[in-house]
Amino acid sequence: LLRYYSPGNIYFVTTVTHERNPILIIHGDLLRDALAKFRARLDYYLVAWVILPDHVHLLIDPKGQNLSAIVQRMKMSFAKRFMVREGTPTAKVWQSRFWDHIIRDADDMRRHLDYIHYNPIKHGFVRKSRDWVHSSLGDFQKSGYYDEDWGDTQPSGMSGDFGE
Numbered sequence: 001l002l003r004y005y006s007p008g009n010i011y012f013v014t015t016v017t018h019e020r021n022p023i024l025i026i027h028g029d030l031l032r033d034a035l036a037k038f039r040a041r042l043d044y045y046l047v048a049w050v051i052l053p054d055h056v057h058l059l060i061d062p063k064g065q066n067l068s069a070i071v072q073r074m075k076m077s078f079a080k081r082f083m084v085r086e087g088t089p090t091a092k093v094w095q096s097r098f099w100d101h102i103i104r105d106a107d108d109m110r111r112h113l114d115y116i117h118y119n120p121i122k123h124g125f126v127r128k129s130r131d132w133v134h135s136s137l138g139d140f141q142k143s144g145y146y147d148e149d150w151g152d153t154q155p156s157g158m159s160g161d162f163g164e
Contacts, residue, residue, distance in 0.1 A: 003068060005102065010047060012069055012112045013058045014073065015098040022053035027082055028134050031056065034077035044070050050135035052114045057116045059103070069097050079142060085149070113140070114155040121151060128152055 017023055024031055028051050034056075039046055047059035063071055079093040103109050117140065120132035129137055129151025140146045 004066060004102070007019075007064050010059060010061045010103040010109065012059055012103060012116075013067070013071060013098055013099075014055060015058075015071060016055040016095045018092040018094055020054040021093075022035070023082065024051050024056060025053050026136060027078075027085065029079050030081040030085065031074075031130060034074045034081065037077055038070060038073045042070055042073070046136075047082040048056060048113055048116050048140070049135045050119050050132070050137075052125070052134070057119060059109075059112060059116065067100065113145075117146070118151055121154075 031051055035046060037047070038044075042062075042065045044063050044065050045061040047061055049056065049058050060067065060070065075094045079091070082093055083089065083091050101112070103112060117135055117137040119128050119131050120135070121129055126132045129135075130141070130148065137151070139147065141148060141150065
């Protein structure tokens with residue numbers, strides 16, 4: 001699979017666990033650590049994120065780095081830490097590929113930010129977005145991007161292909 005990369009773009013990424021195994025919330029600390037570890041080393045910017053039981057959505061500005069390398073390293077780091085914690089020498093943790101989308105403009109960015117932060121409601125995990133702690137929503141609310149009651153109703157523009 002050849003991916004199109006162009007400097008200066010922000011990417012929406014979806015990656016899914018092997019056979020949709022619901023391991024990510026239980027081990028969310030390992031995934032957040034994996035993202036942080038390579039953020040410093042590869043110098044990319046994680047704009048927004050949400051962790052769900054069997055998949056993760058990310059908005060990433062790779063800042064000139066290879067997006068595939070960022071995602072691959074995050075997945076490998078998580079998988080290694082997961083196998084150590086679970087006491088298993090080998091395990092298939094992730095599906096082999098990931099889905100990506102280049103953010104095209106400010107409206108596309110807003111739609112994807114809303115999708116990321118509304119996703120726990122979409123999947124029925126919570127009734128209000130603010131009740132899901134495994135996302136960057138709180139940071140966006142603190143910055144004033146979202147009101148405290150954002151997500152109590154479904155935002156507009158939630159239709160389309162988001163890689164699930």
